[in-house]
Amino acid sequence: MNRLAQGVILLLLGGAVLKASLGDIYLRYVKESLQPFLVGAGLMLVAAAVMTILHELRHGSESHVDDHGHEHREPRVGWMLLAPVLGLLLVAPPALGAFAAGQSGSAQLQDANLYPPLPEGDPAQISVLDYATRSIFDKGESMKGRTVKLTGFMSQGPGGKQVLTRIMLTCCAADGRPLKIGLEGNRPEGVPDDQWVEVVGRYSPTSEKDPINGSEIPHIEVIDWKPIDPPRNQYE
Amino acid sequence: MRVTVTDRPAVKADAPPSPKPTSRFGSVEVLALILIALVVFRGPIAAKILEFPRLQTWTTVFVSVMVQAMPFLVFGVALSAVIAVFVPRSFWSKALPKHPSLAVPVAGAAGVVLPGCECGSVPIAGSLMRRGVTPAAALAFLLAAPAINPIVLTATAVAFPRNPEMVVARGGASLIVAILMGWLWLRLGKAEWIKIPHRPDLDGMSKGRAFWASCRHDIIHAGGFLVIGAMAAATINIFVPEQWLQTLAGNPVISVIALALLAVLLSICSEADAFVAASLTQFSLTSRLVFLVVGPMVDLKLISMQAGVFGRRFAFRFAPTTLVVATVIASLAGLVLLS
Numbered sequence: 001m002n003r004l005a006q007g008v009i010l011l012l013l014g015g016a017v018l019k020a021s022l023g024d025i026y027l028r029y030v031k032e033s034l035q036p037f038l039v040g041a042g043l044m045l046v047a048a049a050v051m052t053i054l055h056e057l058r059h060g061s062e063s064h065v066d067d068h069g070h071e072h073r074e075p076r077v078g079w080m081l082l083a084p085v086l087g088l089l090l091v092a093p094p095a096l097g098a099f100a101a102g103q104s105g106s107a108q109l110q111d112a113n114l115y116p117p118l119p120e121g122d123p124a125q126i127s128v129l130d131y132a133t134r135s136i137f138d139k140g141e142s143m144k145g146r147t148v149k150l151t152g153f154m155s156q157g158p159g160g161k162q163v164l165t166r167i168m169l170t171c172c173a174a175d176g177r178p179l180k181i182g183l184e185g186n187r188p189e190g191v192p193d194d195q196w197v198e199v200v201g202r203y204s205p206t207s208e209k210d211p212i213n214g215s216e217i218p219h220i221e222v223i224d225w226k227p228i229d230p231p232r233n234q235y236e
Numbered sequence: 237m238r239v240t241v242t243d244r245p246a247v248k249a250d251a252p253p254s255p256k257p258t259s260r261f262g263s264v265e266v267l268a269l270i271l272i273a274l275v276v277f278r279g280p281i282a283a284k285i286l287e288f289p290r291l292q293t294w295t296t297v298f299v300s301v302m303v304q305a306m307p308f309l310v311f312g313v314a315l316s317a318v319i320a321v322f323v324p325r326s327f328w329s330k331a332l333p334k335h336p337s338l339a340v341p342v343a344g345a346a347g348v349v350l351p352g353c354e355c356g357s358v359p360i361a362g363s364l365m366r367r368g369v370t371p372a373a374a375l376a377f378l379l380a381a382p383a384i385n386p387i388v389l390t391a392t393a394v395a396f397p398r399n400p401e402m403v404v405a406r407g408g409a410s411l412i413v414a415i416l417m418g419w420l421w422l423r424l425g426k427a428e429w430i431k432i433p434h435r436p437d438l439d440g441m442s443k444g445r446a447f448w449a450s451c452r453h454d455i456i457h458a459g460g461f462l463v464i465g466a467m468a469a470a471t472i473n474i475f476v477p478e479q480w481l482q483t484l485a486g487n488p489v490i491s492v493i494a495l496a497l498l499a500v501l502l503s504i505c506s507e508a509d510a511f512v513a514a515s516l517t518q519f520s521l522t523s524r525l526v527f528l529v530v531g532p533m534v535d536l537k538l539i540s541m542q543a544g545v546f547g548r549r550f551a552f553r554f555a556p557t558t559l560v561v562a563t564v565i566a567s568l569a570g571l572v573l574l575s
Contacts, residue, residue, distance in 0.1 A: 005263030006456050012271075013459070017306055029300035037307035044310045048455065051448040077460030082270065084302040084463060090274060091282045093296040099289035100296075103474075108517070110398075171395055171511045173300035174473055213482065213518070 007052035014045030105213025135218035140203035340418035347380030376418030383410035431547035506532035522570025
């Protein structure tokens, strides 16, 4: 791969990173807090590309000599950088969904020790993580007499029953772990996997074991539900 | 469809470098053709990938690892270019003690100031040897720099937000392994095993040009290997059933050996490996520490780079020894610090 081609690949890579991080596409892959660093990295890649291409166009013939010396240090592995470029620009795959959730066990949660009262409102909008933690460790005490609203997508749970799911990220989708909530009462019917829904319900003392990793899947008693569009950030 | 296209360069990358540079017809034209073909067939290709949930999830995980690693790679490469271009090389040999046994730990600890990943440290260790630094010290630096520099340790802290002791354990164990390997080389190493590299580098360029040339080279080089690592990581992530990994993860000895080998096979850039380790949630912290200590020191791309820069006789002795020492020391560090 000669240097002009390297410059073009750097330009494509920088452009792809900038395009993903200036819109909302990056939220499918990483945490929101990474955005400024992604923009910086994209700009740096574009700068390196511009410097390389300008230099090659001006002094194209000189670099042939250099290429001999550098030959074994610039293997064709650089071509591999086309893969993320195409992944971001052409495919831009969606955020992890029902398939990934079905492959992994529900996340193991940690006791928070302190469960403050639910936020104002009836129903109170809380995260799936918050509901699961309050169900498992607080046995629903802090949710007594209240209704809650959860947002997630449908995926296959234990025994082929659909569960409400949200995927939790630490850094990027490679470490994504699903949080699953079993549904009782007025269960959503006829909703395909991966469809986002908003569920209003109250604490249910039932729970079950996820056969994949033995973690606990809490249940919710559904009062009402409706299909919704995916939220801007699909992870928790 | 896209996989077929991207697989082709992988085969090329494995082939030994051709004795003569390929003719001027080539890279740019090939690149243009690939891109035109992909833009034309964009719709069907994207649709095909989205049709298969497994392939789609693979693509999501692969792209995620790349996006997550990109800022770390780019800033690491830029800082490493600053040091390569603006810090005089003679500085290193002046800064090291004259006695080789003392130079080894100092050079190992000096790895702290070289933010970069392992791909960057191989050529730097070569140029240190050229400048008259004793090979044992240069090797300690080579092993330590990718593992204990601030960017890698910061990435580790970010990836393990609930286990700050992981950062201490990683830095400490990596430094100890690097120093032990340096001393081992002093005792057992033979000069004829190493082919000291000589080649024109960034000398003779203006500082600005040298800086951008170093950036371009490192991003293309290290980035290309990062892509391979991300693909392997995505494959493991999608195709290895969680229950199977759990069986391995259950046994403390087997889990350590499994993750040591996984680190060698995955060949993930040290600036990104902490995020992959964080995702291996079924495994004990100790076995994940082994993964983080072994990865930056021994992996497939490093072995090939070391064989290229220092010669095969060196790489085939050095890499297996390092693997054993790193696994043992990291396990001990895990027992002491993480349990």
